[in-house]
Amino acid sequence: MTISTEPMDGEVTRVILDGRLDIQGSAAIDLKMNVLAGSSKFLLLDLTNVSFLGSMGLRSIVLPAQTVKRRGGKMALFNPSPMVEEVLKASNIDEIIPIYHDLDAAVAALR
């Protein structure tokens, strides 16, 4: 599991996750995600290369999203695979963190 960031226009930080977001994967990104949540206004979480999303991985996405929201910011999920999207929807996560498959739409919704 790797995590990298890329600044975009308008205070949006694109966070690119790559790998399996299982117990080990979430442990590997938790700290960085918390730091990002505490320091960024708008987070675009790029899930294109996430091949698996487990229950602990879900937590690694939801908790930072709540932190960002409390600080007056927003988070959006970008381009999850059908399997990952299914997990997100099974937990109603899409009701609190919107999912987009179009990058421009995602960025526009954040700003």
Place this chain on the structure above:
Amino acid sequence: MADISSPVRARLEVAFADRPSQAVPITPLPFLVGRGRESGNHLPIDDMRISRKCITIAAGPTGFTIEDRGQLNGIFVNGELTRSKSLADGDRIRLGTDDGCQLIFRLQPVESPGDTAETRFRSLLGSWGGSSTDELKGLRLLLEATQLLHAQLPLESVLSTMLDHAIAITHADRGMLLEPDSAGVLQVKLARGRKGESLPTEKMNPSRSVLGRALELETAVINEDLNLADLNVQTAQSVMLQLLRSAVVVPLYGVAHTITPNTVQAPRRLLGAVYLDSKRTATFSALDRQILDALGSQAASILDNARLVERERERQRLEQELSIARDIQQALLPQGLQDYPHLAITGMHRPCHEVGGDYFDVFPIADGRTAILIADVAGKGLGAALLTTMLQGALSGMSLGVDPVSVFTHLNRFLCERASVGRYATMFFGLLGPDGVLEYVRASQPPPLLLRRGQVSELYTGGSFPVGLIEMATYKADRIQLEPDDTLLLYSDGVTEAQDKDLNLFGDERLVEALTPHQNSSLADLQAGILRSVEQFADGASQSDDITILVVRYRRPGSLAAEPQTATSAPV
């Protein structure tokens, strides 16, 4: 201590915060340290916090001295701001106020073949005569006896006995056993007086420089008449306070427990040291070197074995605790699942570690309905297992009759308020009445599969919030009318996410296929059939998540002519 008349070599250990330390010989003298090479530095340090002209180390009348050449914010020796000072072995030198890099001063006597540590000691020891063999034999016998005892006795009393023998053999006033702490610094673990009394370890103040020398030479060191002039101020104070005149340090080394082929002289493993001292001078001068060697190797082996025994006991204790946890968890599952008049039931729980994060439960409710539930806590192992126990307690309270939606809402708030628990759960809670009405509340649990007249469908579609992840989550109750012989399969995601060796998942479709032929099977056969499919699919790959299955078949009590009812359920 440092005897400047004999050839002495010294070095600086440069300890960096972010990379391994490096030893640099202090030569030539005076030896200059600073940033870059421009100022003629012999030890250039590439760190902006170090001044170009930092320190000089020179030979003085009493040994090596250090002098501040203009380091910003000054230099500190053993934590004290210093302009100029003589150095003792082991002194820690910090440059400036940042912790960027630290220097440790090390003295090292030159060992030439004709002047080994051994011969230096021999010259100190003098003659011992025939009695040394008797002493030696006595020592060995005593120590071997304690070694035999140590499996039965508490560790501390074994080590105390060992120290008492060491004191008796060497005629010391006090003895201490030191062991390295997590930072590798030797700390006094045990101290005894010559009458076999325990002494308070915090009041012991063994000479650090004598200890340091024994560790450096990796052999026993006798220090007669500790020469105050050679000691650094701190140690000298401790020596004067306690009026100590002589000391013996025997470093203890263990043998390597891991045997690797082609071992190239692995570094010896330091277990600790025995430190003996006396207020009288020349107490130890008559000690034979053989005695000290025997003392060292015997004490090391006692300490080593004792530590192994201790670790083994600790491992056994943890294993026992885990097995108790497993027994309790299994015992909390419904025992001897009994069929109710209106339903037949079977279930199983197979954790992938000792204890699991899944569980199921079945219990009667005061209003005549039966509660069936399955819960899956995020994560695995003991952490998740602790939470399942809490959930089970909270949910079992519903046998007294409480609205399940309120209980889910309460549990969600309870866990969200304690976010540092770091866990949440997915759950399915159903209440099945004799009339076949199943009322259920779901929290992100995969939909139970409904087997009706040979067709399998999912009990519901769409998502729901888990419990304990999202504070604003809400839950709702749904209802469905079951027909007689309708069979519900509740399962945890460990079933559908079982993996084969290539990490393919068992998946929903295979589960549906495995369930479909079982309309007329007994529930035990149905459950066994599903487990068999999962195992055949995994084909020997290790179980990656907890597996829990609960199977419920509705039967209308006392009525053979059941009215066909239509149920709303999503087709697969």
